[in-house]
Amino acid sequence: MFNIFHNKSDLLNTISIQQELSVKDLQLVEEIILSVRGRGDKAILDYTQQFDRVLLDDIKANKSAFKLEDTGIIKTINQASENIKAFHQKQMPKEFDHQQEDGTEVSFKWRPIKKVGIYIPSGNYPLLSTVLMNVIPAQVAGVDQIIICTPPQSDGKIDPYILSVCQYLEIKDIFQVGGAQAIAAMALGTETIPKVNKIVGPGNRYVATAKQYVSNRVGIDMVAGPTELVIIADESANPTFIAGDLLSQAEHDKDAFTLLLCTQKSTIDNTKDEIIRLLKSLNTKDIATESFLNNGFAFLTNSIDECIEISNHIAPEHLSIQTKNMESLQYKCIAGAIFLGNETPVAWGDYWAGPNHTLPTSGAAHYRGLLNVLDFLVPFSVTKASTNQKSIQAISSLAETEGLMGHALSVRLREGDD
Secondary structure (H helix, E strand, O other): OOEEEOOHHHHHHHHHHHHOOOHHHHHHHHHHHHHHHHHOHHHHHHHHHHHHOOOOOOOEOOHHHOOOOOHHHHHHHHHHHHHHHHHHHOOOOOOEEEEOOOOOEEEEEEEEOOEEEEEOOOOOOOOHHHHHHHHHHHHHHOOOEEEEEOOOOOOOOOOHHHHHHHHHOOOOEEEOOOHHHHHHHHHHOOOOOOOOOEEEOOOOHHHHHHHHHHOOOOEEOOOOOOOEEEEEEOOOOOHHHHHHHHHHHHOOOOOOEEEEEEOOHHHHHHHHHHHHHHHOOOOOHHHHHHHHHHHEEEEEOOOHHHHHHHHHHHOOOEEEEEOOOHHHHHHHOOOOEEEEOOOOOHHHHHHOOOOOOOOOOOOHHHOOOOOOHHHHEEEEEEEEOOOOHHHHHHHHHHHHHHOOHHHHHHHHOOOOOO
């Protein structure tokens, strides 16, 4: 089912090739962005017809088109929201004031970003949990205006569950547009879709490429492309659980990346058998099967240390550690999110635990982590000088040493004020 490698270099080379940015994708994305810049809404409508095969009457969604009445799912959404909100409220940073020895007063403060655009994938299944994971941190941070773009279904409407969660979270600006054209619209602005200060949210490779392309115009959270899962396992791991976790990520789309690193050959063999067995009952078996065939891998390692070495080279979006000494391993690993133990499915974090499921992919976990409240806040400082004579002389000396005489002059002009 998945591709079993016996040579570490071959495995890493294959993964490296898959993570490279496609020139063809970049060219298409550039064409889309330039078209949106030049033609605005007309380009949005044309690309929606071309890629989604939908002829839209209106880019802005009809918020009254659907009302969720399933009390069971409403209750579940509410509890998941509370878990996410509680975790993100803990992340709110502190401000501080400080007085230097010369009397200079300085402060470190935070302000929320004014306008944020959130991309919500739709594709094969309604990712209503992604609405919760992206909107709630922005609301906790105090963002003034939240704009959502999500692709329309074949009937020309937004998925009703995505729409209902947007209503639940009191989002006013919802646009039925997806792909690179949605990213371009939020970055540049059109007649209908306002320009934002920052774009967040996961998406396919075209969305990820578009976010990179516009990052010189607006802020972006990260490159959140197709999902990734690495599992580190030893002889104590349960092959059925491993198979279930691999399936849970492979079913996202055909570009999903999954890798089992294991010290036990029998565990790899049994996991492969379990995947075949479990696939039969899944409505997503066709997507998951294609994902495994294209991007599913397993590798028999000589030790747990080798598992960690390979995993850290990849720096995956999700890392599941299903070993005896899992607690100590978490500090040695690089990943967007780590899941400990046989009893912790990755899906627990996708929906329920509270930490964000918008995570860095394509090795970005080497330098940034999961989406969080700080992504929606901007730090700034405030300074009130003391005009202390010794400080004036010291600052002037530093400026003159750098050859910036205007800097020195601006400070010396304050001499004699205290």
